[in-house]
Amino acid sequence: MTLDDILAGLFPNGSKIDMTGAMIAGQATLPDGKPIHVLGVTQGQPLGADEAIVLAGRVIEIVKSGDRAPILFLVDSASQRMSKRDELLGLSEYLSHLAKTLLLAEAEGHRTIGLLYGGSAAGAFIATALATGTLVALPGAHPAVMDLPSMARVTKLPIDVLRAKAEATPVFAPGLDNMVLTGGIHAVWDEAAPLAPQLAAVLQRPQGQDDRGRLGTERGGRRKAAELAARVAFAAASHHGARHG
Amino acid sequence: MEKLSFRLTAARSAGGTRAQAIVGVVASGNLEVLLERSHPADTCTIDIATAAHGFGAVWDAVVRDFVARRSAGGLRISINDGGARPDTVALRLAQGIRKIEEPER
Amino acid sequence: MTAVTANANSLSWYEASARQRIDALVDAGSFAEFIGPELREISPHLAIFDLPEQFDDGIVIGRGRLDGAPVLVAAQEGRFMGGAFGEVHGAKLTGLLRAARALEQDVLILFDTGGVRLQEANAGELAIAEIMRAVIEARRAGVNVIGLIGGRAGCYGGGSLIAGTCSRLIVSEQGRLSVSGPEVIETNKGIEEFDSRDRALVWRTMGGKHRYLIGGADTFVDDEALAFREAAINALKAGRRCDVTVLEAEQTRLERRLQRFGAAEDAVEIWERLGIDQPTEIPGLPTGAFLRAAANRENADDAR
Structure with a gap:
């Protein structure tokens, strides 16, 4: 599906979304009349310091507005931009900063939904899609x-x-199937069905803890992570850890 | 990985009171040795997982020499080997004994 | 209360193992490990590639005391699989950070990593995402998460993104911090973009001195375990928020960096713009002289 198809399918009531380079930012109206913020990286482009700082700035503005409206983050990117300039400028801080703003938004009461509709890889994937509260995908991602x-x-x-x-x-x-099995992607949408109700269903999920480990266990793609993390937390809480040299 | 197991009679048991010790790291030409005090005082077992295949005879010589020369009785020793030379193996085993015999703080 | 003592011997942080670093960092005898090697929680995925396993999967976690205060500690072993994040390795750190939030105990992360372990890439990538979220949730509960960077493998890939979520970063000259490693850039973009064999270029682009000068790290220390210990004790005294005010300050700080240095072609140009008299001398300066030369560096106080 093209970005235009996706936006039209998601927001039959209309949207106002600007495109700057490969970045998109704007607002749309949900079927129930409530607003939703829309951000994204598109066209399979790499994510560098220049793009990350703009997107992070938008997320901070949204959090400061205090509207608590959900944020939909669309992703079709390459990896992080691999360049001497980006690393010289401290790309890790820019990508982390973007991820932190999304995590902050979720913690401050904005639902953050990632929608992976194309590619994404490595640092770009971590800083965008994987920093949202719920990540969904379209077939072909x-x-x-x-x-x-x-x-x-x-x-x-x-x-x-x-x-x-x-x-x-x-x-x-x-691949998409592997990322679903390991619990990274909550659900793959049905592109033959209307998208708006599928988004509404995600928005109705209660906000909660990071459940990607549990999903990985249930789906069999990542059987150890959730159980081990829980055991570590238990060991830390109990007063007798093993001692040895 | 090639797996090797040895169960040897040890003349002297390991000193100290620590329940376990670990030395080394699994890297190319290096190995980790985990020592646990869990056998009768005259017994030492050594289980090895090694990336270098076909060196069973060398391992046999190294571990027999180790158990004959050091106080290894009572120890269950487990090794993950990244293809270390015999002298490195002997060094790590000796370090492991020293570590498990260190006084507890 | 008993006297607090460090393990006093001189120890190169760069050369030390993960376990040696922890022993030298926390108060002598105070460390207790969680999920230790005797439990043999090895990676279930390395056998698929016929690769050797390590009993702690390359990360040591536990609790200890730092100058008397209880802390949780994680140390990566950069010599095992490049200190890379796999399923077990990552889950140990995720669990530790979730415990930190529940117990409201500060955390020290001793980074030594090339990033995600390719043999379990999807699990490693998700572990990075889970860890970043757990760091932010811990920080929002008032917990300090301090990163220490000075190991052999540096702090690359997803590890560098986790570092970016920490409340304070301590770095030595040897500590490289970068998303794409030199070889990755050269492989993908060519030797004209980055010559990975030019070690001086690597150090001045990604190394601890440059990161400290542009505000990418908060404290610069010698490659000495005791120096890292002193810096960690001080770092725990600093602020611990992660709210919109802090991230807005970080936004301003990072925008300013792009405006100020975005056109620079090399680290030396950036150092010149910072007002350093003899920027080409920076790589050779010993710590004391370097810190004096760095007086007008960019900093990230209350903006990380």
Whole structure:
């Protein structure tokens, strides 16, 4: 689906969304008449310091407005921008800052919904989609940490071997199905059905704790993370940790 | 990974009172050694998972020499090996004994 | 109360193991590990690649005391799989941060990481996201989360994004902080963009001195465990909020950095714009002289 199709499907009551480069920002009206903020990175572009700071600034303005309206963050990006300039300027702080503003918004009572409708990878994925309270995707979305050819180069394994291993586990290979199985994506929407009710359903979910570990356990793609994190918290709370040298 | 297991009779049991100790790191040419005080005083077991295949005879010689020379009785020793040379293995085993024998604070 | 003592021996932070760093950082004898190596909570995924496992999966977590105060501590082992985040490794840190929020205890994270472990990339990436959220939730509950960066593997990839959520960062000259590593940039964009074998370029673009000068880190210390300990004790005394005021201040700070230095082609140009007399001398300066030269650096006080 194109971005225009998606926006039209999400907001039949209309929206006012500006595009600056590959970034979008604006507002729309939900079917129940309430407002929703819309932000995004589009066109499969990389996310660098210049883009992250603009998006973060918008999120801060929204939080300061005190309207507590939900924020929909649309994502179709590449990875973080890989450049000497971005790293020289401290890209990690810019990406973290954007993620922090989204986490702040969620904590301050704005529902933050990520909608992955294209690609995203590595630092860009962490700073945008994965920093929202609930991440959903459209079929055809293709999240990745690293593509398989690059992975083959780094792990020094033939790509055929990697492909065979990827059949056996969702834990490392790129792709939407694997990110769903490991609990990173809450739900994949039905693109044949109207989008607005599907967004309304997500907005009706109670705001709560990070449940990605639980989803990973239930779906079988990440069986250990939730249980282990809970055991650590239990060990820390109890007064007798094991001592050893 | 190749898995090797040894169960040896030890003449001397490990000193000190610590329940366990760990030394080393799993990296290329290095290994980690976990020592746990969990066997009868005359017994030492050593379980090895190694990235370098086909060196069973070398491991056999290194661990037998270790148990003969050091106070290893009572210890369950577990090794994750990233392809360390025999002298590095012997060094880590000796460090492990020293560590588990350290006085507790 | 008993006297608080550090383990007094000189120890290079860069050379030390994760366990040695913890022992040197917290009060002598105060550390108790959670999910220790004897529980053998190894990665369930490395066997798929026939790779060796480590009993603690490359991260040591637990509680201890710092100058008498209870703290939670996590230390990554940069020599095992590059200190990278996998499912187990990440979940241990997530659990520790959630405990910090519940117990309202400050946290020290000893970073030493290349980022996400590719053999379990999806689990590692999600762990990073879960950790960042847990850091912010802990900070909003009033907990300090201090990052210490000076290990062999640096603090790269997702690790650098976690560092960006910390309330304070302590760095040594050896501590590199960057999203894309030198090899990653060179592989993807060519040697003209970044020559990963040019070590001087790597250090001045990503190293601790540059990060301290532009406000990417709050405290610069020698590569000495005791120096990290002193800095951590001080860092725990600083503010601990993470609200809209702090993030607005960070927004202003990062916008200003782009305006001030956005056109620079090299770190030396940035140092010159900071008013440093002999910017080309910065990499060679010992700590005392460097800190004097850095008097007019950008800082991130109350803006992180």
